[in-house]
């Protein structure tokens with residue numbers, strides 16, 4: 001049986017002097033808070049990039065990234081934001 005090869009949007013990215021570039025946009029590497037997210041892809045250069053955002057750090061400036069698959073932000077009864085890291089494990093338990 002042939003091994004299935006995953007393709008991502010990063011397959012079309014090219015390395016330039018400015019960095020990994022996709023359609024003219026320079027991609028920034030992920031930050032520590034992205035670790036564990038399913039949207040992280042390891043590029044052949046050995047660095048990790050997000051398949052959804054070119055600048056992952058900017059998605060965390062005002063709280064939790066809204067596309068993160070490993071953490072979810074929720075508001076409690078008092079209106080404070082709580083971070084729920086269990087979203088990924090719940091998905092795994094449901095088989096998705």
Ligand code: SF4
Pocket residue numbers: 030033034037038039040049050051052053055056057059065066067068069
């Ligand atoms: S979707 Fe958000 S949390 Fe996930 S890798 Fe991209 S920027 Fe990071």
